[in-house]
Structures are given as structure tokens and as C-alpha cells.
Amino acid sequence: MIKINIQKRLVMAGGEALLKVDTEISRESFVALYGRSGAGKTTLLRILAGLLEPEKGIIEVDGRCWLNTDRKIRLPVQQRQIGFVFQDFALFPHMTVRENLRYALKPEKDPGLVSRMLAMVDLEQLADRKPAMLSGGQRQRVALIRALMRKPGILLLDEPFSSLDAEMRQELQDQISALHRQFNLTTLLVSHDMAEIYRIADRVIWLDEGKVLRSGPPDALFGNVRLSSKIRLTGKVLRVAKSGVVSIVEVAAGNTVIKVVVTAGEAEELHPGDTVGIFSKAFNPVIRKI
Amino acid sequence: MIKINIQKRLVMAGGEALLKVDTEISRESFVALYGRSGAGKTTLLRILAGLLEPEKGIIEVDGRCWLNTDRKIRLPVQQRQIGFVFQDFALFPHMTVRENLRYALKPEKDPGLVSRMLAMVDLEQLADRKPAMLSGGQRQRVALIRALMRKPGILLLDEPFSSLDAEMRQELQDQISALHRQFNLTTLLVSHDMAEIYRIADRVIWLDEGKVLRSGPPDALFGNVRLSSKIRLTGKVLRVAKSGVVSIVEVAAGNTVIKVVVTAGEAEELHPGDTVGIFSKAFNPVIRKI
Amino acid sequence: QELRIAVAANAQFAARALVKAFREKTDAAATLIVSSSGKITAQVRQGAPFDLFLSADMQYPRMLSEEGYTLDTPRVYACGALVLWSLKERDISGGIGAAAGQDIARLAVANPKTAPYGVAALQAIRALRLYDRVKDKIVYGESISQVNQYLLSGAADLALTAKSVVMAPVMKGRGKWVEVDSRLYQPIDQGVVILRHAQGAGLEKAQAFYRFIFSPQGRAVFAAYGYVLPPLPPKGGER
Amino acid sequence: MAIAYQPLWLTLRLAVVATGLLLLVGVPLAAWLAASTSRFKAVFEAVVSLPLVLPPSVLGFYLLLAFSPTGRFGGLLSSLFDIRLVFSFGGLVLGSVIYSLPFMVHPVQAGLQSVPASLKEASYTLGKSRLRTFFSVLLPNIKPALLTGTVLSFAHTIGEFGVVLMIGGNIPGKTRVASIAVYDEVEASNYPAAHVYALLLLLVSFGILLLVYTLNRRLFKS
Amino acid sequence: MAIAYQPLWLTLRLAVVATGLLLLVGVPLAAWLAASTSRFKAVFEAVVSLPLVLPPSVLGFYLLLAFSPTGRFGGLLSSLFDIRLVFSFGGLVLGSVIYSLPFMVHPVQAGLQSVPASLKEASYTLGKSRLRTFFSVLLPNIKPALLTGTVLSFAHTIGEFGVVLMIGGNIPGKTRVASIAVYDEVEASNYPAAHVYALLLLLVSFGILLLVYTLNRRLFKS
Numbered sequence A, B: 001m002i003k004i005n006i007q008k009r010l011v012m013a014g015g016e017a018l019l020k021v022d023t024e025i026s027r028e029s030f031v032a033l034y035g036r037s038g039a040g041k042t043t044l045l046r047i048l049a050g051l052l053e054p055e056k057g058i059i060e061v062d063g064r065c066w067l068n069t070d071r072k073i074r075l076p077v078q079q080r081q082i083g084f085v086f087q088d089f090a091l092f093p094h095m096t097v098r099e100n101l102r103y104a105l106k107p108e109k110d111p112g113l114v115s116r117m118l119a120m121v122d123l124e125q126l127a128d129r130k131p132a133m134l135s136g137g138q139r140q141r142v143a144l145i146r147a148l149m150r151k152p153g154i155l156l157l158d159e160p161f162s163s164l165d166a167e168m169r170q171e172l173q174d175q176i177s178a179l180h181r182q183f184n185l186t187t188l189l190v191s192h193d194m195a196e197i198y199r200i201a202d203r204v205i206w207l208d209e210g211k212v213l214r215s216g217p218p219d220a221l222f223g224n225v226r227l228s229s230k231i232r233l234t235g236k237v238l239r240v241a242k243s244g245v246v247s248i249v250e251v252a253a254g255n256t257v258i259k260v261v262v263t264a265g266e267a268e269e270l271h272p273g274d275t276v277g278i279f280s281k282a283f284n285p286v287i288r289k290i
Numbered sequence C: 001q002e003l004r005i006a007v008a009a010n011a012q013f014a015a016r017a018l019v020k021a022f023r024e025k026t027d028a029a030a031t032l033i034v035s036s037s038g039k040i041t042a043q044v045r046q047g048a049p050f051d052l053f054l055s056a057d058m059q060y061p062r063m064l065s066e067e068g069y070t071l072d073t074p075r076v077y078a079c080g081a082l083v084l085w086s087l088k089e090r091d092i093s094g095g096i097g098a099a100a101g102q103d104i105a106r107l108a109v110a111n112p113k114t115a116p117y118g119v120a121a122l123q124a125i126r127a128l129r130l131y132d133r134v135k136d137k138i139v140y141g142e143s144i145s146q147v148n149q150y151l152l153s154g155a156a157d158l159a160l161t162a163k164s165v166v167m168a169p170v171m172k173g174r175g176k177w178v179e180v181d182s183r184l185y186q187p188i189d190q191g192v193v194i195l196r197h198a199q200g201a202g203l204e205k206a207q208a209f210y211r212f213i214f215s216p217q218g219r220a221v222f223a224a225y226g227y228v229l230p231p232l233p234p235k236g237g238e239r
Numbered sequence D, E: 001m002a003i004a005y006q007p008l009w010l011t012l013r014l015a016v017v018a019t020g021l022l023l024l025v026g027v028p029l030a031a032w033l034a035a036s037t038s039r040f041k042a043v044f045e046a047v048v049s050l051p052l053v054l055p056p057s058v059l060g061f062y063l064l065l066a067f068s069p070t071g072r073f074g075g076l077l078s079s080l081f082d083i084r085l086v087f088s089f090g091g092l093v094l095g096s097v098i099y100s101l102p103f104m105v106h107p108v109q110a111g112l113q114s115v116p117a118s119l120k121e122a123s124y125t126l127g128k129s130r131l132r133t134f135f136s137v138l139l140p141n142i143k144p145a146l147l148t149g150t151v152l153s154f155a156h157t158i159g160e161f162g163v164v165l166m167i168g169g170n171i172p173g174k175t176r177v178a179s180i181a182v183y184d185e186v187e188a189s190n191y192p193a194a195h196v197y198a199l200l201l202l203l204v205s206f207g208i209l210l211l212v213y214t215l216n217r218r219l220f221k222s
């Protein structure tokens, strides 16, 4: 069980604001931190890791006090047994990929782990390269497995999949899911991607301007109506084009553009940029693998 | 018209490989570079920008020769009239956000542009901050508008949306689309996100191990059919749950989770992680503003 | 341990010859430590391991003796003579007055603050009422050695230096020089003292060398280097 | 005990002029070395450090030989431009610049080598020339290194006296800088005056250095 | 013309020992300054540069006063540990270390300040102590700055002679280093010998510097 109750002043895009989080995370859960850019996700992760100190706050992990500003307790980063993947990767530029991993290894741990991890993310061939010679996604993978080398109790991931292609992303998500279960990890993942969160997280903390807007299981949070054969999409109006007596509204919804026929009266209320919901009463979807 | 015909040796994850691209990009098109991590996307962009020289090759833009290794021609980066958004943002750490933008401004350009751009990406409040004090997504937005300040002829974007939340991402995509049309830009965008590509690109170059695997319009390439009042969504299978004689398949599509009822036989072919298309024959959508 | 003799720069040539002769005679070796009298004095005060000090004047050894760093009072071993020196062929037979000439841009003189030869040189210039005419041509060398360097490098056209310098073997045939009338400056009495550091066998060696300085052979060496010899004391300098 | 302030002024003038020149000369040289991929780069790097390994007054002696009107370089200067480098302020400046060159070049080169390449590239893609990029992007990003080079050069020029003593000729008001003045007092066993000079030199230098470092922190923070 | 090689050996020994000590003392000091947020940081930074602003032989004079057995510090050392710092090799080493300190501290501090904080943080999250992080992550990432500090200190110790002459006393085989030997020959107007010494000093130093820079390039490339 992780208890967090912290306060920190931040200067946000909309002026000064307080990052104020009071929540509990149960052991071995997979929690996603969701929220707009600048909401305070990275800051919260850094406070958990001990890289940043809040003005006021308490952090307790499994009954052990990591931070208590009132009692001036502050467990050093090193003793927090965490794995952290930085948004900018923070690979050591003077070490090769292998050396980066070996550095992370605890002395007693078996050195074969390095090779196994490299194989897992398909980087064996690049093991002797310096980070500067890697592509963005390759760097991200190195950062990810480096954080796993110590088999930490808590894994903190700051957008670890943002530069990965869909295939690699899914593969790594699965692997992290597996590792999460295998090593009984508690994982906190910063992500912007609802689908991703839906896939691997069992709880979401939705931050907005430093506050917890909502939190709970992903499907409850993202407000989907679970009714089979019913569809509700949200999207943005791209264009409203008159076509005879009716108008055709193009709506961008996720990865699709949907054209909807509306009456002239309805069309008047719709303008490009509007957020709209699309509902369907009689929807008989057919699913096909591609 | 941009003609590219280049060769460069790369050390890929799977050993050495040749980046070999021979293609043409028409003026004012919006081209997406798609491909796995390490496929050579960034490298191609850097070669186009003049930041990297291929072993052999020709680049011609609107009849003007930018590069010809045989004739030893190499137009300096500065004269290529490009905008470049780096994967690591490359903001100038000693300048504030505003100064970063002002630096990019051509002397003759109106200084009001800086404020307008800042407003566009919702960063006015942070204009006087140094990049180190920004969140990842905020940095990305600054990098993006900085590249646009010079109203370049060709815009090169290396995963410019990877650290943005869905809303901001969509907003910026729309803005780039608009700018692309407004300034008659030719835009090359590196992206891993099919949906994103589908939304804003009109052509995709799919790189794999340094070679062009396929290229063409996104719907042809990713196989989407656009029919009004018809819906076709692509998504990923999240879960397949038996429910009596039928099974319920949960599919993540964009920002929505859709549940589809399938027969037991159909369910056997579907596994979590599969990419699927969802079609509907009889779809009578209702649209409502929210 | 070898005898360590600290010696002022101007006396180093004569001292070197002296050490050689001493060695031939007594088979005892000595090491020279060449420095400025001021530095040597500062170092002796802080316990420098020197046995004997051949100064460029009487003032420094006198100070040391008064402060108790020596075993006796200083005694004059030689009187320096000032010479006017030129590398180029030019008429300097008229003495320092040549420095006022059109063709002379720079006259090198030792810094009177740090070198006794500088004091003497300025006394001579003043005595000849030349100071105002040459003062803008004067460049000051930290020591006699630097004055020599100014002349030898061609940076200065004329130099007022010690006669012992131009008499030194390394300077043979380098330019021409004339002696400055010794009545124009106060005699440059150079003193020697045995330092407190000399003890036991070292003291015996130091005393032997001290005696050698004042022996006829030693005096001949100083004479050969152009020094004026002080009159021998009635009892022959035995201690 | 009369304390002459002239040497102090002269020293400050010398230090300011020499440091200024060192910035003008050393920074481009450092930039060239940092960017160079020449096979002989190591040779040039070693050569830049060489003035250091000679004792200052020996270096001064050789500079004296070189600068003297009867020497080649000095003769040329003297006949062509009527410039005399020995026993003149100009000579002191040149001598100090040569001697302090490594203190400027090395730190700045090291600083330039640590700037991420993407910053330079970003500036190029924004249409900025190499020169503009150098001044607007590279230099501001190596402030600590520039500061190091400036402080080391400045302090070293203040304290340096071997070279200056040799080629300057200790001419009051012209080439007698403070370091020589203190030295003279020590040599003359005039310790009280030496103490006063040394203290003055320390205080003034300390004041300047403190100002520099404090300003630097201020500027850095904002 | 007899060339004594002893001073050369002594010089190399001095330069190696002093540079080694400077690394031991200067690097931690630089690290402390780089990390410090103390209000008095600027004061400490200025103090580190101060040995530079005194002429070497004047600094040497004050060190002589301090180190001498009749002085406070020297007296303490002499009575407690029977260590004598004046006119001994140990004194030369200490004097050189004090005088060359800024050449080590400043570049290294500047280098450390330019390392991105995230590298340090990443190492902490990997459970590595501050010390381990410092040696395994920070130092390797400021190689150019370390090289600068080492080369400047080394070269400067080779060429330095004012301090060494004053506190060493120019005793053959003990404190007569090469720089003093050249100086002596120049002082004795024995120019041929001076040229030979100077050339030797230049060649040896050049050789060492070239080796250092070449090795550095090699190591960097791999």
C-alpha cells in the first residue's frame, strides 16, 4: 500500500497552481497517471521517487515512511527501491548500451540478465553502441530495461512508449504487464493514450491542473457506456457541407472520419471544431481481423 | 516537387543495413513517414534537412539541386528554408520560451507572430520560462511553434505529438493541418500513430529496415474505405469474454472502447492485441453537440 | 655533505672560478646557489640550508648578522666596479655621456631598489648631471643578470653592469666596454658571512673556504674578474 | 612608507586589455580546436599549452629576443610599423596574451565540446549562420567555461610578473605593474611595504573576482 | 657544456606528484563548489582564484613565512610530525598545489555544472550512492574539463619557478627543478646551456602533452 498526501506549488500554463494529491495505491496495482500536458504527472512521479521534495507531505510505502515533511523524514532516492524511466531517457552517454545496463545491475544479480533483457527488446545487435548512435525508440527501450534491471518494487514510467511504433509499443506493454505480475511490481505509468491505459492499467489517476480530477478503474473513468451493440463516439466536426436539402457533417473521431447526414436545421448548429457525440440506435457492427 | 534518391549505410538493430530511398514528394503534400523504431525515419529527415550527408544521393526541390554527391553540391542547411522539430526538442536552454521563438523569427517578420503562436498552443503564461522549467509536452509545443516561426517551405516533424495528451494532440494536428494549407507547406511528419497519419497526412511512406516498404495515400495503405453513413473503425482487441452462447469483444478504437457481440466461432479467431476493423452496414448515426 | 654557498648574481662568475680552484687545492666540493641578495636574505631568515653567503653589498649580510643568523660579522671580500657596455661598435670611450647620444634608445641599469649596482649606476649618472637627459631611456633590470640580458638580446643599446660580468669567460669578445670612473659612485663593497647553518664538519669546510677567499690565490681570482680588492687586515684575516 | 598607486592602475589596465584580447583570440581558437577533426589536432592542442612549461622569465627572455628591434620579428615590426614591443605597454600586453593563452583556450574548448550537437543543428535549421549560432547559441551555453577562462586569464595576468618583468623593463608608470612593485619590495627586504602592496593587490583582486562571481550567479538565476 | 638531467627528473616527479594531489584535492573541491547553493559560494570561488593574483615569488615569500619552522603552521608541523616544508621536496609539492589549485578547480567545476541533472538522478534511482555516481557518471562525462584541469596544472607546475625558487632554495638534487636550472643558465648569461635546457623542457613537455591529447582522442573515439 502506498499512501501519498502531498502539496507542491507549480507554475502552470494557466498561472500558479497547487499540485495537491491525496491518494492510496494498493500494492501490485498498475496505476496510470493521465492528464493534460503540464498537469503535474512528471512532478508527482519525481516526488514519489524522491527527486523532488514537496512543500508539505507524507509518503508511506507498506507502512514505511518515505517522506514526512513535518517530521523531516526523507528517505534517500537510493533506498526507495524504484525503477524510473525518464521522459528524456537519461541514458549515460559515455557508456555503451550494455554498460548502461550493467551499471544498473545489483552486484549480486546474475549478469545473464543483461543479455536476456537485451534480447527481450530486440537490441542485442546494438549492445555495444553508445546512446548517441541509437534512434529515439531504441533509446527508450534501453531506458526501460535499465529501470527493470534492479527488479524494483515500484516502477515509475514517464511516457515510456511515446516514441515507439504500434507494434513495438504493444510488445513492450505486454512485457511490462508480464513483468509487473511476475515480480509483483507496483507500477505507475504516465500516459496520454487512453487505449494504452485501458490495456494495461487497472487504475487511473486523472490529474488536472495539479488536482486529482477522478480516479478509478479505466473503464469506469473514461465513461464508456457498456452496452453491447451500442456505439457512442466523441469527435470534432471537420466540415459541414450542404448537399441538396441535407448537409453532410464530417466528424473526426479517433482514427476515423465519419460522415453523418443531418438536416439543414441541425447543420446550422454545427461548426467546424465543435465537439460532438455520435450515437447510434441501430448499430450492428461487424468485426474483422486485419 | 521534391525528388529524393539517397543511400546511406546504417547500423540497424538487425545488423548493418542500407537506408535507400528513391521517391518523389509533390509540393504542398502532407507526407507521413511511418515505420518501426530504428527504420531510418529520423535519418531520412536529417538528410533532407542537410544535417547528415548520405554516401550517395541526389535531392532536388522544385528543380533546384539541394544535394548531389556526384557533383559535390550540398546546399547549406540555412538555405534550405525548412522547419525542423527535433525528437529531443533542442530548445535553447539559456533562452526563455519567448526568446527561443524570437530567435527563430526572420528580422523582417512581424513580432506579433510570437504572441499569436504562443496563444495558439496555450503557452502565453509560460513565455518567460526557461525550457528546463517546462513539462515534456510544453517543450514539444514550443519546439513546434519555433519551427513554424519562419514560415518555412518544407516542414520536417520528428514525432512532434508523442508527448501530448489526446486533446492537445488533436488540436495541434488541426492547427498544423491548417497551417499546412494556409502557407502552402510541404510537410513531412514522422509518426507511429496510424490514426494520426490517417487524420492529417495525404500520403504515407512506410519505411522498413531502411527501405520503402509501401507508399501511397493512408486509406489505401492502411486499407480504410470512406463511405458516408458507413462506419469503419480500426482498433485493438482488449478482451474477449464469453457471455453465454456469444462472446463480447472489447475493442479500443481511438478514445473509445466499443463492445461487439460475436459468435463463439468468430471469437476463437480474436485475441487481445489483434488489430481489427469494425464495420457497420446499417448505421444511422445521430449527432449531438456536447 | 657538500658546502653550500649562496652567491649574489654578479659574483657568480668569480665564485665559480673560486670553487674550482678550491676543489683543486683541497679536494673539497662546494655547490653554488645563485640568487639575488634579497632572496637569499629572506631564505636564510627562514632557515635555508646555506653555509656561506657572498652578497652583492654589505647591507644584507649586516642585517643577517644583526639578527643573529650568522656566526660572525660580514667582511668585505671584493669591491665591485661599474662598466659601461655596448654590443655595437660605437664610441663609448667618453663614458656614460654616450648614453645621451641620438643613437641610443635604451640604457639598461639595475634596479636600485633591489641591486647595489643599480644604486651605483644612478649615482654615477647623477654625478655627471645626465639624469634628466637619459631618464626616459633607462630601463631597469631586476638584477645585474637581467641588465646583461637586455643588452645581449639587443633590447637595450647600452648597459651599466658589473665589471665582473664583462670579464667572465662567457662574455669574452662580446661587444666593448669601458670602466666608469670609480670616483662617480660609492664603492660597492661586497660582504661575505658564514651562516649559522654551518655546523660541525660543515663549519670547518665553510671556514676553509672563507680562508681561501682571502688567501692570495683567492684574491687573485677576484682581481682577475675585475674586482677591486679590499686592503688585507693587519692580521691576515685568521679567525 | 609611500605606496605608489600607479602600478596598481597599470596592472588593472594590463589585465583588462590582455583578458579582452584573450577573449578575442582565444575563443575563436578554442572554437576551431573544438570543431577540428584534423589529424594534427592533438599537436595544436599541445602547442597551445607549451608557453606554460617554460618558466615565465625564460619565456620572457625568448620573447625579448624575438621582440627586440635587432631580432627578426621585432625588427620587422619596428621597420614596417614603427612598433616597439620591448619596454612598452604593448609588449606587456602581447607577452601576457601569449603566456595566458592556454588559460583561455582550454576551458572554452572543453566547454564547447560539451554542448549537445542538436542545439547547433536547431539553430542552423532556423536559418542562422554559423557565426550567429556561435554567438547566440554556443557561447551563452558555455557560460561557466567562459567565466573560468576569463577569471583564470585575468587573475593570472594580474599575478604574472616573470614575462612582464623581462620584456617590460620595470619603467615606472609605463611597465612597472603591481606584481613587480611587490616583488621589488620583497627583494629589497622592505617587508612592511611588501605586505601593504600584497594586501592591496589581494583586496582589489578579491573584490573584482567576488563581483564577477556574484554577477554570474545573479545572471544565471534569472 | 654539461647538461644535468637531475633537474628534469625532479621536475617530472614534482609535476606528477603535484598534479596527482591536485586531482585528489581539486576535484572534490570543484564538486563541492558546483553543488553548493551557499550564499558564500562566490566568496569561496574568488578565494580559490586568489593564489593567482600574487606574483609567484611573492606568494612563495609568504609561503616561506608560513611554512618555516619559526612560523605558526610550519612550527606546528615541525613539532608535531617532524615535517619540514621549507627547502624540501614536500614543500615544493605543497607550494605548487596551492599555486595551481585554480587551474584544476575552475575547469572541473565548470564541467560539472554542465552535466544534465537527469544523469545524476538516473544513477540515484538505480540505487547508486552519491560517491559511486560521482565517479561512474559525473567524472566520465566531464572528460574534456578534467583533461583541461590536468594539462593546465601539469604544464603550469613544470614551468612554475617563482614559488619553487623561494620555498625550495634551489638546492641541487633536492629542490633545483628544471625551470630553475634554465633560469640559472639565463641568469649566468650561459645562453647555449639555457637553450639546450629550454629545448629539452619543451620537447619533453610537448611529448607528454601530445601523448595525453592523442590518447584522449583515441579513448574518446572508441
Ligand SMILES: Nc1ncnc2c1ncn2[C@@H]1O[C@H](COP(=O)(O)OP(=O)(O)OP(=O)(O)O)[C@@H](O)[C@H]1O
Pocket (backbone or CB within 6 Å): A126, A132, A133, A134, A135, A136, A137, A138, A163, A165, B010, B011, B012, B013, B035, B036, B037, B038, B039, B040, B041, B042, B043, B044, B087
Ligand atoms: N549517428 C549514427 N550513426 C550510425 N547509425 C546510427 C546513428 N544514429 C542512429 N543510427 C542507427 O540508424 C538506424 C535508424 O535510426 P533512426 O534514428 O533514423 O531511426 P528512426 O526510424 O527515427 O527510429 P525511432 O522511431 O526509434 O526514432 C537505427 O538502427 C540506429 O541505430
Ligand SMILES: Nc1ncnc2c1ncn2[C@@H]1O[C@H](COP(=O)(O)OP(=O)(O)OP(=O)(O)O)[C@@H](O)[C@H]1O
Pocket (backbone or CB within 6 Å): A010, A011, A012, A013, A035, A036, A037, A038, A039, A040, A041, A042, A043, A044, B126, B132, B133, B134, B135, B136, B137, B138, B163
Ligand atoms: N522545475 C520546475 N519548477 C517549476 N515549475 C515547473 C518545473 N518543471 C515543470 N514545472 C511546471 O509544472 C507543471 C507540471 O509539470 P509536469 O512536468 O509535472 O507536467 P506533466 O504532467 O508531466 O506534463 P507533460 O505531459 O507535458 O510531460 C507545468 O506547468 C510546468 O510548467
Ligand code: MOO
Pocket (backbone or CB within 6 Å): C008, C009, C010, C011, C035, C036, C037, C056, C110, C114, C115, C116, C117, C142, C143, C144, C145
Ligand atoms: O648581484 Mo645582484 O643581484 O645584481 O645584487
Ligand SMILES: [Mg+2]
Pocket (backbone or CB within 6 Å): A041, A042, A043, A087, A158, B135, B136, B137
Ligand atoms: Mg511530463
Ligand SMILES: [Mg+2]
Pocket (backbone or CB within 6 Å): A135, A136, A137, B041, B042, B043, B087, B158
Ligand atoms: Mg527517430
